[in-house]
Amino acid sequence: MLANKIMIVEDEGIIAMDMRSQLEGFGYDVVATAFSGQEAITLASRHRPELVMMDIVLKGSMDGISAAQTITKSLHIPVIFLTAYSDPATLRRAKTTGAYGYLIKPFRPDELRASIEVALYKHQLERKLKESEQWFAKTLHCISDAVIATDADGKIRFMNPVAETVTGCQLEQAKGTVVSELMTLLTESNRTVIENPVPKALRSLAVTGLDCATILVTRSGAELPIDNGAAPIIDDDGTVLGAVLVFRDVSARRRMENLLRESEERFHSAFDFAAIGMALASVNKRFLQVNSSLCMIFGYSAEELLASGLQMLTHGNDYDTLLDHYLRQVLSDELPSFQVEVECYHKIPGKIIWALLSASLVRNAAGKPQYFIIQIQDITDRKYAEQQLIYVANHDPLTGLLNRAQFHDRLTQTISSARRHASKLALMFLDLDRFKLINDTLGHRVGDLLLQAVSERLKSSIRINDTLARLGGDEFIVLLSDIYHIDDVARIAQKTIEALTQPFTLEDNDIVITASVGISVFPDDGENSQNLMMNADTAMYLAKDRGKNNYQFYTAEMTARSLERMTIERGLRHALTHYELKVYYQPQIDSTSGRAVSVEALVRWQHPEWGFVYPDRFIAVAEETGLIVPIGIWVLRTACLQARTWQENDGPFTQVAVNLSPRQFIETDLFETIKEVLAETGLKPCCLELEITESAIMQDPERTLQVLQQLHKLGVRLSIDDFGTGYSSLTYLRKFPVHSVKIDRSFVMDIPGDEDCMTLVRAIIALAHELKLKVTAEGVETGEQMAFLTTQQCEILQGYLFSRPASAEQLETDFNTAALKTFLSGNND
Numbered sequence: 001m002l003a004n005k006i007m008i009v010e011d012e013g014i015i016a017m018d019m020r021s022q023l024e025g026f027g028y029d030v031v032a033t034a035f036s037g038q039e040a041i042t043l044a045s046r047h048r049p050e051l052v053m054m055d056i057v058l059k060g061s062m063d064g065i066s067a068a069q070t071i072t073k074s075l076h077i078p079v080i081f082l083t084a085y086s087d088p089a090t091l092r093r094a095k096t097t098g099a100y101g102y103l104i105k106p107f108r109p110d111e112l113r114a115s116i117e118v119a120l121y122k123h124q125l126e127r128k129l130k131e132s133e134q135w136f137a138k139t140l141h142c143i144s145d146a147v148i149a150t151d152a153d154g155k156i157r158f159m160n161p162v163a164e165t166v167t168g169c170q171l172e173q174a175k176g177t178v179v180s181e182l183m184t185l186l187t188e189s190n191r192t193v194i195e196n197p198v199p200k201a202l203r204s205l206a207v208t209g210l211d212c213a214t215i216l217v218t219r220s221g222a223e224l225p226i227d228n229g230a231a232p233i234i235d236d237d238g239t240v241l242g243a244v245l246v247f248r249d250v251s252a253r254r255r256m257e258n259l260l261r262e263s264e265e266r267f268h269s270a271f272d273f274a275a276i277g278m279a280l281a282s283v284n285k286r287f288l289q290v291n292s293s294l295c296m297i298f299g300y301s302a303e304e305l306l307a308s309g310l311q312m313l314t315h316g317n318d319y320d321t322l323l324d325h326y327l328r329q330v331l332s333d334e335l336p337s338f339q340v341e342v343e344c345y346h347k348i349p350g351k352i353i354w355a356l357l358s359a360s361l362v363r364n365a366a367g368k369p370q371y372f373i374i375q376i377q378d379i380t381d382r383k384y385a386e387q388q389l390i391y392v393a394n395h396d397p398l399t400g401l402l403n404r405a406q407f408h409d410r411l412t413q414t415i416s417s418a419r420r421h422a423s424k425l426a427l428m429f430l431d432l433d434r435f436k437l438i439n440d441t442l443g444h445r446v447g448d449l450l451l452q453a454v455s456e457r458l459k460s461s462i463r464i465n466d467t468l469a470r471l472g473g474d475e476f477i478v479l480l481s482d483i484y485h486i487d488d489v490a491r492i493a494q495k496t497i498e499a500l501t502q503p504f505t506l507e508d509n510d511i512v513i514t515a516s517v518g519i520s521v522f523p524d525d526g527e528n529s530q531n532l533m534m535n536a537d538t539a540m541y542l543a544k545d546r547g548k549n550n551y552q553f554y555t556a557e558m559t560a561r562s563l564e565r566m567t568i569e570r571g572l573r574h575a576l577t578h579y580e581l582k583v584y585y586q587p588q589i590d591s592t593s594g595r596a597v598s599v600e601a602l603v604r605w606q607h608p609e610w611g612f613v614y615p616d617r618f619i620a621v622a623e624e625t626g627l628i629v630p631i632g633i634w635v636l637r638t639a640c641l642q643a644r645t646w647q648e649n650d651g652p653f654t655q656v657a658v659n660l661s662p663r664q665f666i667e668t669d670l671f672e673t674i675k676e677v678l679a680e681t682g683l684k685p686c687c688l689e690l691e692i693t694e695s696a697i698m699q700d701p702e703r704t705l706q707v708l709q710q711l712h713k714l715g716v717r718l719s720i721d722d723f724g725t726g727y728s729s730l731t732y733l734r735k736f737p738v739h740s741v742k743i744d745r746s747f748v749m750d751i752p753g754d755e756d757c758m759t760l761v762r763a764i765i766a767l768a769h770e771l772k773l774k775v776t777a778e779g780v781e782t783g784e785q786m787a788f789l790t791t792q793q794c795e796i797l798q799g800y801l802f803s804r805p806a807s808a809e810q811l812e813t814d815f816n817t818a819a820l821k822t823f824l825s826g827n828n829d
Ligand SMILES: Nc1nc2c(ncn2[C@@H]2O[C@@H]3COP(=O)(O)O[C@H]4[C@@H](O)[C@H](n5cnc6c(=O)[nH]c(N)nc65)O[C@@H]4COP(=O)(O)O[C@H]3[C@H]2O)c(=O)[nH]1
Pocket: 586, 601, 602, 603, 614, 615, 616, 619, 628, 632, 635, 659, 660, 661, 691, 721, 722, 745, 778, 779, 780, 781, 798, 799, 800, 801, 805
């Protein structure tokens, strides 16, 4: 432990020394000795002793009492006076310095020591008290509450700066005032004066709280809401020292509370009366609060919902899990909020509600999740409308079957799956035979009913896992998945065809139809949906070619053929606009007069790369694609113009025969077109013969008859081409206003070798004559053929024997009418 530092002030050197040795003997540290009052002040401020032993009478102008005054006040160092004088005046003066001791010389060493120890202890105590007071004062200055301390009579002793601000009164003014005079307190509700809590606390000796809603009226008349209360100050032995009043201005808090209450009210009215469903739900998804819209949406009462949780609305479905997933993400702060469309259950069993559900989480100040705010919008109508739209976009409106786009998607998916599982699948492309005829004759209503009935039949003839679609018009397609054996496909195709051949009774019409089916198999006939569909389509055409009402599997040659078909189609379109088509003419000879009465117009294609292309290579494609219609009109116009030119220029021929395609009957207003062409070219109708094949007539006999009758009336000559090759009905032949029939080349070809052919030709000629029709024979190549036909009175002959088809210019120069006559008469003889 360090020795206490003491300074001696003594002008007598011997006494000072003696004192020093005594003090050091006691164990003190004598830090300095001063011999005058002035020196005492200087040395004390330099050495800062803990105690000064001061002689009162000193040499010089300043005595010990004056020096002690400065040392005590300015340096706060305690002083003990040592003096030989004890007169009352000196004692009075010495007292004013607040000296810690007064020793009359001579004194005993133990007296000296006791005085020193008491002074040191007292000074230490005082210092500690001062520090503690300062610390309290500082603390009270720092705190944000107002603090007023009173004595036991309720008179103010202390106020901190906050109390000064709130009451509007400084401590110096307030000191000694009874606290209730400084501040008037009113109740907020009815503004009656209430008693200050300080006297209450002093009376009851207990903590006295203020009513929450208390208003402090300050001296200036300002009013402030305050809270808190007063407590008595009682010391250790139970003596009441006073009271402390602690209060605070709560106007800011009140403002916040009001704002909060208003905001809560706003939230509640928004919540309760919102047009959309709203709920507060615990983190465990239990409803804590629900609004009436929510109850309305789901048909439950508020009590029912509050007794359950969000799961009640989605229980067990996929959206339950989805919702859970999102709520967990919000809880773990991965998502701030979310919005999701969920399928929910109404209270009425089986009733589905589609909800647009948004949720966000409310956390407390510490970030702890409190509850979810959930908003639910009923989007059932929109959802159903969307589903309806999706349905309409994916289905054929007439039959309800999948449409082409959707089928394509389904096929692509099934191909991917088949590829993964190394399994096979098959496509059946089905086209109704002669559907157009039914549509045109019985009307579109019956046509539609038929398509619906067909789709029902098809559904019943395929397996549950197969996919049926309508591609448009009378085209259907079936996707047969998981095929193990090609024979199974054949069986299904046959069953389908047979199912369709059973008559349909629609609006009192018994309708019999057939279908042609083309089949392609994955992976054998194509690796992707496009190829498979194309190849099934190609196979379907083969089925059509092979007499319809049958099915055909796709083969590789078909691809080549369909490629060729496509190339020809492209080429033909180009040919039409680039003048690559030509008309050749083949003379037709009157067997009796030997005169070339007419020519048949035959189209040729002068292809820039392929050279001269004959009709057998492109007419069928033109038929299929419909290009035959513009080609046919062009040939007709060219031929009519040529005939008219010959007529005007005294050319070799005055009449022309033009082939008509079946499609020209169906797709154009043929009669009007022909009338226009004749008017345009100036050719008389009687100079034009139109050759119609039997098949053209049979495709739509009623319509053909109508057009032919109009043409007949106009004066155009009509002839039936390829007679004998088709299934001509004699009834039609009689009914139709035709002028002649044309015996097909295939019958003429085998004359004279084939007796049957000759018999047939004889019969055709006899029959035609019976019906008052003239007969033309085509393909006459030999003299024998000509002789036979002439003998049978076949009126007109056409063939290489007389002339190959040639251009108009060639015929004009090369065809020798006179030589022909000679030739004919020679042969006839
Ligand atoms: N072997 C042989 N053949 C002979 C003989 N005499 C004539 N021919 C050929 O027989 C065909 C007669 O025409 P088609 O029966 O109307 O048969 C025509 C016709 O059905 C069609 N066709 C030609 N041009 C047109 C056209 O402008 N419009 C339409 N719709 N079809 C046309 O193409 C078919 C073939 O025409 P082409 O190749 O010009 O063939 C022509 C002609 O060149 C002969 O003595 N021996």
